[in-house]
Amino acid sequence: xxxxxxxxxxxxxxxxxxxxxxxxxxxxxxxxxxxxxxxxxxxxxxxxxxxxxxxxxxxxxxxxxxxxxxxxxxxxxxxxxxxxxxxxxxxxxxxxxxxxxxxxxxxxxxxxxxxxxxxxxxxxxxxxxxxxxxxxxxxxxxxxxxxxxxxxxxxxxxxxxxxxxxxxxxxxxxxxxxxxxxxxxxxxxxxxxxxxxxxxxxxxxxxxxxxxxxxxxxxxxxxxxxxxxxxxxxxxxxxxx
Ligand SMILES: Nc1ncnc2c1ncn2[C@@H]1O[C@H](COP(=O)(O)OP(=O)(O)O)[C@@H](O)[C@H]1O
Ligand SMILES: [Mg+2]
Numbered sequence: 340x341x342x343x344x345x346x347x348x349x350x351x352x353x354x355x356x357x358x359x360x361x362x363x364x365x366x367x368x369x370x371x372x373x374x375x376x377x378x379x380x381x382x383x384x385x386x387x388x389x390x391x392x393x394x395x396x397x398x399x400x401x402x403x404x405x406x407x408x409x410x411x412x413x414x415x416x417x418x419x420x421x422x423x424x425x426x427x428x429x430x431x432x433x434x435x436x437x438x439x440x441x442x443x444x445x446x447x448x449x450x451x452x453x454x455x456x457x458x459x460x461x462x463x464x465x466x467x468x469x470x471x472x473x474x475x476x477x478x479x480x481x482x483x484x485x486x487x488x489x490x491x492x493x494x495x496x497x498x499x500x501x502x503x504x505x506x507x508x509x510x511x512x513x514x515x516x517x518x519x520x521x522x523x524x525x526x527x528x529x530x531x532x533x534x535x536x537x538x539x540x541x542x543x544x545x546x547x548x549x550x551x552x553x554x555x556x557x558x559x560x561x562x563x564x565x566x567x568x569x570x571x572x573x574x575x576x577x578x579x580x
Contacts, residue, residue, distance in 0.1 A: 341368035343402075344495060344526045345390070350399035350409070352382075352389045359385045361550035362399070367495070367543075372517070372527040374541035374558055376572060381547040383530040384426065387497045390528075391423050392416045403495070420494035426503065426530075428484040432473030436464055436483060439472050443487035457486050460516040478509030482516065489525065498529045502536050514539055534572075538562040546571045 345367040352360035360382050367373045375383050388394045390401060392413040401409040408416050417423075430439055440457075441448055449457075458465040461482040467475060472483055481501050488496050501517075502510045510533060517540050521527070531537045537544070541558030554561070554571050561567060 341370055343367065344369040344404065345528070346400075346402045347386075347390070348400045348402070350386075350389060350401060351397045352385055352394050353397045354385070354394060359394075359550055360389060360396070363389075363547075363550070363552055365545050365552055366555070367526060367528050369526050370524050371542040372521050372529060372540055374537045374544045375528060375530045375547065376532075376537060376544060377547035378573065382550040383547055384499055385550075386547065387423065387499055387528070387530065390416075390497060391421060420492070422488035422493040422496045424484050424488045424496065424498040424501065426499040428480055430472045430480055430483050430487065433471060435469050435471055436475070437468050439483055440464070440486060440490050443490045446491060449490050453490065457490065460519050461486055476509070478505050478512060481505065481513065485516075489520070493525065495526045495528065498527060500530050500532060502531065502533045510536060534568075 343366045345365075347363050347365040350360055350363040351358070363382070363386055365386070375386065377383055385394060389396050392408070392411055392415075396409045399409060400407045403419060403421065408419065431442070434442070440454075463475070463479045463482060464486050467479065472480065475483060485498065485501065488498070502513055505513070514536050517527075521540070529540070531540075538558065544554075544556060544558040544561050545552050546554040548571075554567070561571075
């Protein structure tokens with residue numbers, strides 16, 4: 340088992356009067372893709388946002404490498420090498436693909452080597468380099484959003500439901516791109532409702548329910564156990580295939 344890059348222990352998050360995360364324990368092994376699954380409303384997005392400091396944990400620790408980041412602010416957390424691809428895709432529709440990527444690079448314009456690396460995963464980014472991002476298809480916008488997150492080397496990339504609303508053929512393109520990205524040493528924590536995508540990409544898996552992790556293990560073991568899938572994920576699994 341790989342060493343842990345990120346470990347949440349007993350993390351609670353309150354949003355206003357609501358107690359959303361209720362003691363989350365989660366281990367994200369270094370160099371792996373960890374799938375975070377669970378029904379709608381289970382707390383998956385809240386967990387990603389809490390890791391990034393967009394919601395402040397009200398209790399518990401979030402250890403990234405050797406430090407507790409639970410009470411740090413978002414820019415400081417991002418500076419440690421953590422990127423976030425929100426469900427709503429953070430891109431600028433009126434700017435070109437190139438401008439979107441240049442703006443995402445904090446250490447100055449990305450060099451050619453990095454861009455070639457990105458184009459390898461997402462060829463449409465090269466093809467539509469000078470096109471306003473608003474004209475891209477849904478799948479291409481998602482690719483741009485992910486490209487922005489990895490325009491500079493990151494230690495950990497948090498990705499929220501990247502296949503949501505995309506056509507099956509486009510989902511397969513994205514799965515191929517993630518499979519490539521997995522070959523690099525990027526650690527990924529991904530929320531995914533599409534079980535086919537989750538199954539093909541996940542190394543490890545954690546399942547959330549009502550603000551807690553209710554199952555953690557290897558994705559291959561969950562994928563092979565239909566009864567466990569039904570117990571943990573219910574009908575949502577079939578509905579999203
Ligand atoms: N800004 C908010 N204000 C109040 N409740 C919220 C807010 N965001 C999320 N919630 C609630 O927190 C719970 C978990 O939401 P979320 O983390 O988005 O779940 P998931 O991503 O697993 O679908 C849900 O009950 C949701 O209604
Ligand atoms: Mg969500």
